[in-house]
Amino acid sequence: MRSGNQSGRCGATRRGERGAVSIIVAVSLVALIGFVGLALDLGKLYVTRSELQNSADACALAAARDLTGATVNLSVSEAAGITAGHLNYALFQSGAVQMTTESSVLFSDSLNNPFLPKSSVATPANIKYAKCTTSKANIANWFIQVLGAFSGTSIANATVSATAVATVGAAQTTCAIPAFICKAGTETTPPTAGETYTVGQWIASKTGASPAYGPGNFGWAALDGSNSANEIKNELTGNYCALPAVGANIGSTGNKVADSGAWNTRFGIYGTSYKGPADGEPDFTGFAYTPTTWTAQSNAYSDFVNERKTFQPYQGDKVTGSSTKGTYSASNYPLGADRRLALAPELDCGVLASSHQAPVTSWDCVLMLDPMDTGGTAGPVHLEYRGSSSNPGSPCATQGVPGSGSSVGPQVPVLLQ
Numbered sequence: 001m002r003s004g005n006q007s008g009r010c011g012a013t014r015r016g017e018r019g020a021v022s023i024i025v026a027v028s029l030v031a032l033i034g035f036v037g038l039a040l041d042l043g044k045l046y047v048t049r050s051e052l053q054n055s056a057d058a059c060a061l062a063a064a065r066d067l068t069g070a071t072v073n074l075s076v077s078e079a080a081g082i083t084a085g086h087l088n089y090a091l092f093q094s095g096a097v098q099m100t101t102e103s104s105v106l107f108s109d110s111l112n113n114p115f116l117p118k119s120s121v122a123t124p125a126n127i128k129y130a131k132c133t134t135s136k137a138n139i140a141n142w143f144i145q146v147l148g149a150f151s152g153t154s155i156a157n158a159t160v161s162a163t164a165v166a167t168v169g170a171a172q173t174t175c176a177i178p179a180f181i182c183k184a185g186t187e188t189t190p191p192t193a194g195e196t197y198t199v200g201q202w203i204a205s206k207t208g209a210s211p212a213y214g215p216g217n218f219g220w221a222a223l224d225g226s227n228s229a230n231e232i233k234n235e236l237t238g239n240y241c242a243l244p245a246v247g248a249n250i251g252s253t254g255n256k257v258a259d260s261g262a263w264n265t266r267f268g269i270y271g272t273s274y275k276g277p278a279d280g281e282p283d284f285t286g287f288a289y290t291p292t293t294w295t296a297q298s299n300a301y302s303d304f305v306n307e308r309k310t311f312q313p314y315q316g317d318k319v320t321g322s323s324t325k326g327t328y329s330a331s332n333y334p335l336g337a338d339r340r341l342a343l344a345p346e347l348d349c350g351v352l353a354s355s356h357q358a359p360v361t362s363w364d365c366v367l368m369l370d371p372m373d374t375g376g377t378a379g380p381v382h383l384e385y386r387g388s389s390s391n392p393g394s395p396c397a398t399q400g401v402p403g404s405g406s407s408v409g410p411q412v413p414v415l416l417q
Contacts, residue, residue: 041158044091044092044139045139045158047092048091048092048136048139049160049161049162051088051089051090051091051092051097052088052090052097052134052135052136052160052161052162053162053164054088055085055086055087055088055097055099055132055134055162056085056132056134056163056164057132057164057415058084058085058087058088059081059082059084059099059132059134060081060130060131060164060166060413061084061164061166061413062077062080062083062084062413063078063080063081063084063105063107063130063132063166064077064129064130064166064167064168064413064414065077065080065413066080067107067127067128067129067130067167067168068168068411069125070125072124072125073124074107074118074127075118077105077107077118077130078101081104081105081130082099082100082101082104085099085104086098090134090136091136091139097134097136099132099134101117102117102119103117105117105118105130105131106130106131106133107121107124107127107131108127108129108131109123109127109128109129110129111165111416115129115131128167129165129166129167130165130166130167131163131164131165132163132164133161133162134161134162134163135159135160135161135162136159137157137159138157139157139159139160140157141157163417164415165416165417166413166414166415167414168411168412168413168414169403169405169411169414170390170402170403170407170408170409170411170412171397171398171400171401171402171403171407171409171412172397172398172399172401172402172403172409173243173363173365173389173396173397173407173408173409174338174341174342174343174365174396175239175240175343176235176240176241176243176342176343176344176345176363177236177240177344177368178220178221178222178231178232178235178236178240179218179219179220179221179344179383180218180220180221180251180344180345180346180352180358181203181217181218181344181345181346181364181366181383182217182218182346182347182348182349182352183346183347183348183349183361184196184197186347186348186349186350186351197364197385198385199386199387200299200384200385200386201298201384201385202298202382202383202384202385203218203366203383203384203385204380204381204382205217205218205219205380205381205382205383218344218383219251220232220259221250221251221345221347222235222250223235223240223242223243223244223250225244225248225249225250229259232259232262233259233262236259236262236263236265236266237262237274237280237281242406243343243345243363243406244360245360245406246359246360246361246362246363247359247360248359249357249358249359249360250345250357250360251347251352251356251357251358259372260324260371260372260373260374261273261326261374262274262280263371263372263381264324264371264372265279265280265281265282266280266282266283266339266368267282267283267286267288267314267328267340267368267370268286268313268328268329268332268333268336269314269324269326269327269371270326270327271324271325271327276332277332277335277336281336281337282333282337282339283308283333283337283338283339283340284311284333284334284336284338284339285307285308285310285311285312285333285336285340286313286314286328286333286371287304287307287312287313287314287315288314288315288320288322288370288371289303289369289370289382289384290321290322290369290370290382293315293319293320293321294369299384300367300384301384301386301395304340304341304367311330311333311336312333313328313329313330314328314371316328320370320371322371322373323374324371324372324373324374325374326371340368341365341366341367341368341386341395342365342366342396343363343364343366343389343396343408344363344364344383345360345362345364346361346362346363346364347359347360347361362388362390363388363389363408364385364386364387364388364389365385365386365388365389365391365395365396366384366385366386367383367386368383369381369382369383370382389408389409390409390410390411391410392410393410394409394410396409397409397410400412
């Protein structure tokens with residue numbers, strides 16, 4: 001009798017335990033679904049915000065493109081921004097991002113000042129920054145809504161937004177060579193007023209003339225501001241990308257003949273002081289342009305681009321009419337770099353002739369055309385003028401990629417925030 005009662009009590013206990021476990025499992029399952037749902041819903045919002053950020057970035061970059069100080073109608077910038085923003089899709093690429101005028105694109109003359117719609121801007125030419133805002137409302141929460149239904153709570157749909165701010169800044173450029181170019185007209189005494197260089201024009205040095213700064217239209221200038229021949233050689237064989245600011249004084253007097261070997265390394269030509277690429281990296285081509293090989297004596301750049309594609313070597317002194325007396329190897333050029341298309345500072349050579357140094361007035365894009373004769377003896381040697389480094393389409397700009405605050409390339413949109 002006692003045994004039967006004990007058996008009944010144990011069965012009831014087991015049934016009670018099974019009921020408790022069921023409750024625990026049910027509660028745990030609801031919690032687990034809640035956590036999974038929260039992760040999925042938050043993930044959806046994160047993806048949507050990333051898509052909206054892409055749209056805002058594209059809008060800001062497009063709207064800032066024309067904020068160069070010449071802007072007179074911000075409607076153009078606004079329309080460009082909205083068009084670029086609309087090209088992006090959000091919510092798992094399910095629909096185009098919608099943007100509106102007067103609220104999606106705002107403008108300011110300073111990051112510290114309020115951003116205003118175009119209709120509230122008094123002086124459009126002063127505007128430097130564009131700000132775009134994108135948003136997506138009424139995003140349903142897939143799983144959190146289920147939990148809300150269980151608890152009897154209404155959970156509102158979500159809204160996600162993104163913003164971006166852009167301006168225009170100088171693009172990256174190639175590095176510089178330690179050779180200044182006389183500002184057009186200032187190499188003569190008295191200066192020739194109104195003279196300018198044209199793209200494709202050959203500029204000569206070592207021409208036989210003897211101004212105080214050195215013969216010809218360009219001469220040496222150590223970019224660190226010194227008057228050191230060793231510094232010039234180091235800058236020719238190395239990469240000098242920390243450009244002196246416009247207004248900085250540079251310039252070196254005289255014909256530093258020892259630098260012909262350093263100059264020629266960029267053509268893949270080596271001699272006594274420079275044994276090979278380890279002493280001075282060559283360009284992708286050593287193909288030289290001299291009055292003998294390029295009788296037009298202008299506009300060699302397009303041919304230079306073609307020669308680089310096939311790593312054409314230096315043709316040799318006999319073909320070019322030069323006297324480098326150096327050696328070269330076709331195997332060096334495929335391992336080369338951007339070495340002959342470079343920046344050069346432009347100086348007022350009238351000032352340079354009297355003081356031996358002059359401030360940088362601008363930066364020019366130039367092509368190194370021919371090597372120097374051994375020992376720096378009579379030339380001439382040439383650069384081809386490819387325009388100001390800040391010109392749109394300048395070949396010295398690195399594919400329009402934004403540069404640092406000291407860059408001097410063409411103005412390109414730059415994302416700030």
